[in-house]
Amino acid sequence: MHVPDGFINAPVSAAAGVVAATAVAVSLRGARRELAGTSRPSEAGSGAERTAPLAGLVAAFIFAVQMLNFPVAAGTSGHLLGGALAAILVGPFTGVLCVSVVLLMQGILFADGGLTALGVNITNMAVVTTVVAYAVFRGLVKLLPRKRRSITVSAFVAAVISVPAAAVAFTLIYAIGGTTDVPIGQVFTAMVGVHVLIGIGEAAITALTVGAVIAVRPDLVYGARGLSTPLKLRVNGELVDTPAAEPVPVAARSHRRVWLAGLATSLVLAGFVSFYASANPDGLEKVASDKGIDAKAEDHSAADSPLADYGVEGLTNSRLSGGLAGVIGVGATVVAGTGVFWAVRRRRTPEDPSSDAPSTSGSQLGESV
Template identity: 80%
Template sequence: MHVPDGFIDAPVSAATGVVAAAAIAVSLRGARREQGGTSRASEVERGGERTAPLAGLVAAFIFAVQMLNFPVAAGTSGHLLGGALAAILVGPYTGVLCVSVVLLMQGILFADGGLTALGVNITDMALTTTVVAYAVFRVLVKVLPRSRRSITVASFVAALLSVPAAALVFTLVYALGGTTDVSIGKVATAMIGVHVLIGVGEAAITALTVGAVIAVRPDLVYGARGLEQRLKLRVNGELVDAPAAEPVPVAARSHRKVWITGLAASLLLAGFVSFYASSNPDGLEKVAADQGIDQKAKEHASADSPLADYGVKDVEDARLSGGLAGVIGVGVTVVAGSGVFWVVRRRRSADVSSSQAA
């Protein structure tokens, strides 16, 4: 659903740029709280250690999986948007930053998503999907039984609904600033219809990923915090809460295995599996061609980039070219994402130190 340059006029593109900038500013502040994990100073470091190591990795994983277009209808494909996955794994504010980092890397290095449309893409793919998905997820985990299976189910439904929500937001933006004169009703029907199907794929990927992480390290899933059931003991014929177990020190539960496994999976997906992705246009590209909203699309400013269109320039072998581009993309994204969240983490630690000193 990467919107190219020329789909949306300059005033509306600028307006969405302001919205995106505001969302990122708010998310930077919110991510500092999420990576602190709790308001109690004695637990701040533990909460942050749960979130911070995954944040850059989640951005790289989303980049990798977005390369895997899957068929959804005749001549149409879809790919992960990632907002739901990021929000549930590392928190909604951190999730907005994760997807924004991915979109920035894709726009600058791979000519995927227009640079003047970056505000549109962040508003649509990062902000909308994250907010909608996490809101739905929180409602569901409150009404469903408190279990790991419920978190997986809630993840599926949240991701499923986030994709047509993003399609609806794009339609609204196009209604305000579209550069061609087409029927908005037809655009809305086509966009929402195809993205409901794409949402099924998004939901499956999100639920499988969240389920895999929560099976081995539930403490690393932001959306699972506070959902643990207290063990019950029968005393004199009555059930009572068992004493709370002592928290496992952060140092005793290394994140290294999870991080290495996640990075290896991202490199494998982007460097090898991506070659077998569907070559059909994605939902937005297909609707744009069918409805004529791509008539004034402009060539990307980074069209001459050495990595444009997810291939390495001057490497003739298509498999090798795409694989190298994917590996480079994962590497750049994990470095950029980790850098952003390292700064956020440092700011959080400085705030805690100042509070304790005061």
């Protein structure tokens, strides 16, 4: 759903840029608490040292999986947007930043998504998907039993809804600032219809990823914090909560293993599996072509980038060119993302709470299964 230059006029693109910049600024502040990784001030430093690289890894993973277009209908493909996945793994504010970093890397290095449309893309793909997905996710988590399976189910449903929500957001923006005269009802029907199908693929990827992390390290999943039901004791005929147990310390090498495994997976997906991705246009490209939305599309200002269109300039072997471009993209994204999140973490002020959600160790969550 990367919007190219020329789809939306300059005034509306500028307004979307203001919305996106405001959302990023708010997210930078909120991410300080999320990246603390713990509810205990005395533990904030060590928790943040681990969560900043993990957030950078989430951005790199989203970049890698976005290269894997999957077929959804005749002549149409889709790819992960990533808002739901990022919000559930590292928190909604950090999730907005994760997807924003990915979109920035794609626009500058790979000429994917217009630079004048960057505000539109951040608003649609980072802000709308993350906010909608996390709101749905938290609502379901409160209703469902406090079990690991509930986290996975909630992630699936949240991801399904987040994608057509982004399609609706694009349609609204296009209705206000579209550069071609296309009946908005047709745009709405086509966009929502195809992105409901894409949402199912997004949901499958999100649920599988969240489920895999929960199975190994549930304490690293932001959306799984605070879900354990406290044990109760009967005292003088009344039920009272038992004192909270101290979190079980986890060796730093365990976090490094998770990080290295995630990085290796991202590199394999971007460097090898991406070669087998669907070559069909994605949902927005297909709708734009069918409905004439792309009549005034403009060439990307970074079209002469040596990595444009996810290939390395000068390499004639398409497999090698695309794979190397994917590996470079993963590396650049993990470095940029980790740098951003490390800077955000270091800017935490003493009066900031360490986290806006209580921490839950893997053993605590396991007790409620």
